Amino acid sequence: MRFSRFSRILLWAVLGGMLLSGVAVSGTRRPTPVRVRRWNTRLLGQRQRIVYERVDHQPVTLYLFRPDHAGSKKRPVVVYIHGGALRYGTARISNRNTPHNRLLVMVERKLIQEGDDFVTINYRLAPLYPWPEPLHDARRAVRYLSDHATHLRIDNEKMAVMGDSAGGQLSAFVGLTLETEGPYPQPIVEGVVDLFGPTDRHAFALQWRRRHGLEPNPVFGVMTWERVKNESAVSYVHRGAPPFLIIQGTRDRIVPPRQSQLLRDKLAQAGVPVEEVLVKHAGHELVDRGGPINPPLTVLADQINDFFLQIL
Structure with missing residues (x-):
């Protein structure tokens, strides 16, 4: 024609x-591009952008926050890993007035005021980079900080990791699987704060099967039971893992409380120090459901910072 x-x-x-x-x-x-909002103006300290790896000629970055008058002394560091179902999100903590952001800002400000460093990382996202690529990036980011500790003035014997939702899942994996090299490997991080992260993917896999049959999941691919086991943080719990602080909303329908309870029980059985804080009336990302959350955000922030103070 x-x-x-x-x-x-x-x-x-x-x-x-x-x-x-x-x-x-x-x-x-x-996919609709995610709108990148400005950094939260209440964050403290000097911010430094660092490229910790390049993939397909594209930089993968982290942001290091440190006290304004840091000096040359090595400092403890807490690494934050964002959530977003491994498909969305960014290292940038925005000005959005959400419980999640308010809690992060309170934790970051206290750390900087105590003279510690705070890091928030980007990682590659599915479906372009499905599992385990996000995990590889999270591990590389933490190892990068450890390997470059002298240059960055970081105390690599005082590192901790925290994350929420999918970031909580990645944080648990980092704590349970990232170890030093040599004949007597030790965890690279000294502690993990897991905020309502998925820990056992069997329930999620069954839910996917009921809705989509054998169609591959955009993040995890074809869900064989062996793969589901390997994608579950509870499968990697072992004696000698670092201490955990788990925070979980009692009315979370995205990541039900059972997920956190499974990880808590596995850690306790292995003799790993673990504390779980159940937040009443809290849905996913600590949004109130049916009443004010309890403990409130200020108390949760204090509990998180006390945990870091104890282990670092």
């Missing part, structure tokens, strides 16, 4: 509009 010059121009205009609006020619919608 031959088209007139006007018809060809019209056709290209329509196709171009479809692409610009995020709709591919095949009719499938492209």
